[in-house]
Amino acid sequence: MNQKKKNLILILILIFxxxxxxxxxxxEKFTNNIPIYCINLDNAVKxxxxxxxxxxxxxxxxxxxxxxINxxxxxxxxxLKNIDNNKILDTYNTNINSICDKNIKPNITLNLSKxxxxxxxSHLNMWxxxxxxxxxxxxxxxxxxxxxxxxxxxxTLLKELPKNxxxxxxxxxxxxxxxxxxxxxxxxxxxxxxxxxxxxxKGAKKLIxxxxxxxxxxxxxxxxxxxKKINAYVLDGICNSTNTWGGNDSSIEHSTRDIGKxxxxxxxxxxxxxxxxxxxxxxxxxxxxxxxMGEIIDNYDIIVRFNNYPDNGYGKHIGEKTDMWCVSDxxxxxxxxxxxxxxxxxxxxxxxxxxxxxxxxxIIDTDFKKLLEKRDIDIPSKYNFKDSWPSTGLLVLFxxxxxxxxxxxxxxxGFDKDKKSIHYxxxxxxxxxxxxLEKYVLEDLINQKLIKRL
Numbered sequence: 001m002n003q004k005k006k007n008l009i010l011i012l013i014l015i016f017x018x019x020x021x022x023x024x025x026x027x028e029k030f031t032n033n034i035p036i037y038c039i040n041l042d043n044a045v046k047x048x049x050x051x052x053x054x055x056x057x058x059x060x061x062x063x064x065x066x067x068x069i070n071x072x073x074x075x076x077x078x079x080l081k082n083i084d085n086n087k088i089l090d091t092y093n094t095n096i097n098s099i100c101d102k103n104i105k106p107n108i109t110l111n112l113s114k115x116x117x118x119x120x121x122s123h124l125n126m127w128x129x130x131x132x133x134x135x136x137x138x139x140x141x142x143x144x145x146x147x148x149x150x151x152x153x154x155x156t157l158l159k160e161l162p163k164n165x166x167x168x169x170x171x172x173x174x175x176x177x178x179x180x181x182x183x184x185x186x187x188x189x190x191x192x193x194x195x196x197x198x199x200x201x202k203g204a205k206k207l208i209x210x211x212x213x214x215x216x217x218x219x220x221x222x223x224x225x226x227x228k229k230i231n232a233y234v235l236d237g238i239c240n241s242t243n244t245w246g247g248n249d250s251s252i253e254h255s256t257r258d259i260g261k262x263x264x265x266x267x268x269x270x271x272x273x274x275x276x277x278x279x280x281x282x283x284x285x286x287x288x289x290x291x292x293m294g295e296i297i298d299n300y301d302i303i304v305r306f307n308n309y310p311d312n313g314y315g316k317h318i319g320e321k322t323d324m325w326c327v328s329d330x331x332x333x334x335x336x337x338x339x340x341x342x343x344x345x346x347x348x349x350x351x352x353x354x355x356x357x358x359x360x361x362x363i364i365d366t367d368f369k370k371l372l373e374k375r376d377i378d379i380p381s382k383y384n385f386k387d388s389w390p391s392t393g394l395l396v397l398f399x400x401x402x403x404x405x406x407x408x409x410x411x412x413x414g415f416d417k418d419k420k421s422i423h424y425x426x427x428x429x430x431x432x433x434x435x436x437l438e439k440y441v442l443e444d445l446i447n448q449k450l451i452k453r454l
Contacts, residue, residue, distance in 0.1 A: 033065065033155075034198070035138040037072040037129075038145075039122045044074075045381045047143040058151050065152060069141075072126060077118025078378065078402040085212060088112075088120055092215030096223050097256060100175045100190035110262045112216065114402075115252040120217040123194060130204040141196040145171055146240040153184075157235040158198065160185055166203030166230045167221070171196035171239035184236045188225065192218045196239055206230050216255070253376070261369075278302055280404045281454065283318055284393050284411035285309055293454060294319040297410065304400070306392055307331045308338065318411065326351045328392045329359045332368070343367070351377075351396055353389035371399055378402075383441050394438055401450050410454040412442060 040048045048071060059066045083090060091109050098106035112120075119142075126140050139154075154170055160182050161168060169188070176190025194217050199207075210229055213220045225232035255262035278301040285306055297303060297319030304324040308331060312320075324347040332339055332350050342348070347369070352360035354373040363370070371377055377399045379390055390398075393412065400407055445451045 033067055035135065036067060036069050036141060037126060037138060038069045038141050038143055039072050039074045039119075039126065040143045041074045041076055041118075041378075043076075043378055043380050044143060051141070051143045051145060054145070054147055058147055058149070061149055062152055067151075072122070072129075072140075075118040075121040075125065076378075077114035077116065077121075080114065080117055083117065087124060087211055088117065088213040089215075092219065094256065096226065097215070097219055100192070100222060101256070104256055108259065108263065110255045110259070113253040113255050113262060116216045116255060119194075119252055120213050120220070123217050124208075124211075124213065127199070127204040127207050130199065130201060131208065135201060137198065137200045139170070139196065139198045140194075141171075142194065145195045146242070147196075148237060148239055151238055154198065154235055154238050157182075157184055157238075161233055162231075164231045165233055166200060166206055167225075167232045168198040169196070169232065169234045170198060171241045172234045173241045174234065178234075181233065186234050186236065188232060188234050190222070190226075191234075192222065193241055194218045194221065195241060198235075203230060216252075277406075278404060279406045279408070280304065280400060281408045281410060282393070282397060282400065282412075282451075283309070284409065284413075286411045286413045288317050288411050289413055290410075290454070291317050293317060293410065296454070297321075300408070302404075304396065306396070308335065323347060324349065326371075326392060326396045327368075328352065329356055329363060332363060332365075333359075349396075351392050351399075353395065355389045371395070383437065383444075385437065388437075390441075391438060394441060397442075397445070397451065401445070407451045408454050409442070409451050412453075 038048075038051055040051070052069065055067050055069055091111055094104050094108040094110060095106045098104045123140065129135070130138060151170075154168075158168065162181065169191075171193055172188060172191050173193045174188060174191040176188065179187035179189065181187060206229065207221075207224070210224055214223070221230070221232070224230045280302040281297055281300040282304040283297065283306075285308070294314075294316045298321045302323045303319060303321045304326065305322045306326050307328060309322075322345055325342060325345045326349045327339070329350055329352045348367060349371055350360065350363055350365070350368045351371045352373065354375075357372060360370065360372050373379060373390065373395055377395050379385075379395075379398055383390075397407075397409070442451075446453065
């Protein structure tokens with residue numbers, strides 16, 4: 001064999017090896033884990049721990065291909081002061097929703113809940129991250145996702161997707177006809193939840209180009225894929241989606257679940273984000289720190305009082321007006337005479353710590369709005385009440401802090417054990433609450449300039 005033939009054979013062998021190596025690298029690049037981003041509120045530590053535990057269990061099942069989650073800070077809708085309507089609209093129509101959910105009536109205009117604002121803007125921020133960082137493909141999950149043991153099958157199913165795909169749901173509550181693509185892939189026509197999906201760069205750009213978001217984020221995506229503006233597919237069997245939309249694992253207040261509360265009223269939408277301009281005073285039931293403050297108190301825009309406060313006899317010192325009355329579930333149940341006597345108060349609330357969720361949820365009274373810790377009120381995890389619970393007053397303060405900028409407190413000093421009573425109108429010793437912790441929380445809120453004393 002001459003030298004030319006030897007060289008030719010060597011060249012062919014090298015070309016063959018390069019092709020094999022390239023194919024191997026291509027396959028490895030595609031099958032390696034894609035980035036996973038989990039949307040999680042800064043104060044939702046338990047939910048972050050929970051989702052990590054779920055994926056740690058998956059990693060034990062598949063030790064050769066571990067999944068790593070990147071935490072992505074969610075937008076807290078309760079903290080929003082202003083809304084950019086170029087990004088998200090304040091209202092939406094239920095027409096498309098009613099097509100896919102038989103429980104929803106068509107042609108109702110609803111306002112978004114604070115949670116829906118926050119959820120939608122969190123996903124929008126993720127899409128912008130994908131574009132700004134030029135991420136080819138990634139997975140976006142919420143912290144209530146429930147991955148199945150077969151979760152890693154998403155990699156195989158991704159290869160089977162048509163080239164035109166923009167978004168591939170890995171968690172989906174299907175409510176319509178499935179158009180099959182393969183055994184475990186279908187094109188959805190109706191369905192909800194954004195608990196988990198895979199998106200590519202092309203898809204993220206399409207979503208941004210279709211702003212503003214109209215409606216809850218899953219309804220916005222539903223509208224887009226029904227109108228053929230994005231190409232959506234579902235990778236079946238990857239997750240259990242049962243409790244991810246308004247179920248036990250969801251932390252979002254859904255506007256379609258309370259039509260009366262969220263029915264469109266332009267004034268209501270404006271008030272949601274202009275309330276912060278009002279001066280609010282919260283009157284506790286502890287002995288008052290100053291006398292003869294009644295006239296000053298009654299000049300506030302909103303006056304908040306609690307539980308069994310007396311209707312007369314103390315107006316000179318603590319005022320007579322009440323705009324918002326907050327009662328515990330216990331007060332509501334035990335003092336029906338009082339409950340029935342205050343029909344003239346416009347805004348009445350039943351407020352409960354999470355320890356009393358069962359009692360709270362059992363109360364049905366359309367005259368009262370209901371606020372439950374963890375669902376409607378966020379207490380930062382650094383304030384650890386352990387086996388106790390926050391007082392009604394403290395829960396209401398955390399609720400109001402997210403609504404108003406000018407917040408004043410009065411009669412919040414019933415912490416000292418040497419006081420004759422914790423109430424100015426009766427002789428009652430402290431029970432149930434952690435005095436020192438509540439005192440610390442109040443002083444911390446004052447130091448942060450979130451509240452101030454009268």
